[in-house]
Amino acid sequence: MTSHPGDGAYDVVIVGGGIVGAGAARDAALRGLKVALFEKGDYASGTSSKSSKLVHGGLRYLEHGEIALVFESLSERGVQMRVAPHLVRPLPFLIPIFEGNKPGLELMNIGLWIYDSLALFRAPKFHRTFRGTRAALELEPQLRPDGLKGILEYYDCATDDARLVVENAIDARSLGADLHTYTEVTGLVRGAHGRITGVEVKDLLTGAAWTVNTRAVVLAAGAWTDEMIQRFDIPMRPLLRRTKGVHVVIPRERLPLARAITLISPVDGRVMFAIPWRERTVLGTTDTDFTGTADEVCADAADVKYLCDSGNGYFPGADLTPDDVIATWAGLRPLIAPNEGVDESETSREHEIFTRNDGLVIIAGGKLTTYRRMAHECVTKTVAMLRDLDGAIEPKKITTKDRPLPGAVGLASTDLDGVAAIGRRLMEEHGLDVETATHLCGVYGTRAPVIGAAIALDRTLGERLDPELPYVWAEIEFAARHDLARTIEDVLARRVPLLLVARDQGLAIAPRVADILARVHGWTDDDTTRMLTAYAAEVALSRRWRA
Numbered sequence: 001m002t003s004h005p006g007d008g009a010y011d012v013v014i015v016g017g018g019i020v021g022a023g024a025a026r027d028a029a030l031r032g033l034k035v036a037l038f039e040k041g042d043y044a045s046g047t048s049s050k051s052s053k054l055v056h057g058g059l060r061y062l063e064h065g066e067i068a069l070v071f072e073s074l075s076e077r078g079v080q081m082r083v084a085p086h087l088v089r090p091l092p093f094l095i096p097i098f099e100g101n102k103p104g105l106e107l108m109n110i111g112l113w114i115y116d117s118l119a120l121f122r123a124p125k126f127h128r129t130f131r132g133t134r135a136a137l138e139l140e141p142q143l144r145p146d147g148l149k150g151i152l153e154y155y156d157c158a159t160d161d162a163r164l165v166v167e168n169a170i171d172a173r174s175l176g177a178d179l180h181t182y183t184e185v186t187g188l189v190r191g192a193h194g195r196i197t198g199v200e201v202k203d204l205l206t207g208a209a210w211t212v213n214t215r216a217v218v219l220a221a222g223a224w225t226d227e228m229i230q231r232f233d234i235p236m237r238p239l240l241r242r243t244k245g246v247h248v249v250i251p252r253e254r255l256p257l258a259r260a261i262t263l264i265s266p267v268d269g270r271v272m273f274a275i276p277w278r279e280r281t282v283l284g285t286t287d288t289d290f291t292g293t294a295d296e297v298c299a300d301a302a303d304v305k306y307l308c309d310s311g312n313g314y315f316p317g318a319d320l321t322p323d324d325v326i327a328t329w330a331g332l333r334p335l336i337a338p339n340e341g342v343d344e345s346e347t348s349r350e351h352e353i354f355t356r357n358d359g360l361v362i363i364a365g366g367k368l369t370t371y372r373r374m375a376h377e378c379v380t381k382t383v384a385m386l387r388d389l390d391g392a393i394e395p396k397k398i399t400t401k402d403r404p405l406p407g408a409v410g411l412a413s414t415d416l417d418g419v420a421a422i423g424r425r426l427m428e429e430h431g432l433d434v435e436t437a438t439h440l441c442g443v444y445g446t447r448a449p450v451i452g453a454a455i456a457l458d459r460t461l462g463e464r465l466d467p468e469l470p471y472v473w474a475e476i477e478f479a480a481r482h483d484l485a486r487t488i489e490d491v492l493a494r495r496v497p498l499l500l501v502a503r504d505q506g507l508a509i510a511p512r513v514a515d516i517l518a519r520v521h522g523w524t525d526d527d528t529t530r531m532l533t534a535y536a537a538e539v540a541l542s543r544r545w546r547a
């Protein structure tokens, strides 16, 4: 019999390699469980690379009275800043207040006091209130001046969602988890009394299929949860209300912002953001109910127009049109549907964990921000279920709360000074220029010197992938060798995301990227052609709205 990767017997198999699945694999492996994870695409290829990329308390949830969620999120924000300072960084936000806005400036000021206090006054900085048009425009001159009553400044954090997932996966693997991307779970295997004894899986790159034995299965399939419930004949009602959220990426010079801006869309009164992200400005997000298949989600022309029109309401000088849009991304919020009879607008961002007595645990809902706690709670409930079903199982009593993510291991200080020191080292020891060094230490943290050393040996690896962006060729091989990338899309959509920030979305360099990956992974010419076609299709999906 042929043996396949991941076909041993496990305590738990996790379905889905988004932030929740990767976080749960890390938590389970840290606690000494024998764990495997199967993801049908790349890590974070689902919603976890399509978020607003904020690690935040969620100021607007205060309005809905979700105090517990805000408190938990703010406390996690503090943890993430400590264990991953290279990935979770303070970002100032402005809330401009115009004539007639509700809540007004003074009420919002009180709201922000509550927000600061829920963070136990450990926000990166306390909020400040600036009264009057002049003071507001001094902070953000792009804003529409008429009716501008003042502005509030507060702090939350920005992150790189896809990288957060990858670093969780890398750490899970170093702790002994068995992780497999491009491997779909196609069925559940049941034994006596319907007890789950395994999963059927299929390698989507080779077509190989096999069965994996496990005592428990955790479904961490995000927006795919209901599709899985139906496909695997799990006797449960559909759990989710899925809503689509679209972001558009525009050149920084079209809307040069130093801080993120919280906007109330003049189109429909929804809260949205304009965010400086990497070398661009991002506007998002929409929020519309979605009923299609999760694999097909993409922006449409109405989404793009809505975001441009909403931005223009605040920044009339920018005069944004769809022609300004470089790229889009679209994701599905896996929100837990309210029970019958409850108003849909009451749909919460909280997560839920459903433990069944047949070996299956389903986790859905929640936020990127709270992933670590969700993952821990999910593993704890899985262990409790296994104890009820099979008796003794004694995981270690340990949490990820104080465990740095890989790029923060060995940081001299767990704040931005520690990250900046790596940047200085890259310049002094490897002769990198300031922009490349700043980019590399900000993205890779303490793993950046591996890239610096490669460039020191071969200066051509320090050349830019795109003249406008500080990303360099050495990152491509690093993505394949150290960052678990298997395809061109993995590299250009999520590790070095030219798909999101380059004007040509990385199409021009894709063949050279393919050559590097072919060398590392031993691709045939056919493999290379297939991978290039798949990447072109991904770019086309993100541009479908133009048609």
Ligand SMILES: Cc1cc2nc3c(=O)[nH]c(=O)nc-3n(C[C@H](O)[C@H](O)[C@H](O)COP(=O)(O)OP(=O)(O)OC[C@H]3O[C@@H](n4cnc5c(N)ncnc54)[C@H](O)[C@@H]3O)c2cc1C
Pocket: 015, 016, 017, 018, 019, 020, 021, 038, 039, 040, 041, 042, 043, 044, 045, 046, 047, 048, 049, 050, 051, 052, 053, 054, 055, 056, 183, 184, 185, 186, 220, 221, 222, 223, 224, 228, 243, 244, 245, 246, 285, 331, 332, 333, 334, 364, 365, 366, 367, 368, 369, 370
């Ligand atoms: C527009 C938008 C903006 C957001 N902004 C923020 C934000 O700024 N901050 C924040 O905290 N949260 C934010 N969120 C929420 C956050 O992004 C999600 O809650 C989170 O990413 C969900 O992670 P997940 O692991 O549950 O799902 P996913 O990341 O979707 O992972 C599920 C995975 O399961 C895989 N899968 C499905 N079926 C199978 C199968 N049969 N076999 C193997 N694998 C399978 C899928 O391929 C997918 O990768 C936002 C969400 C959206 C949509």
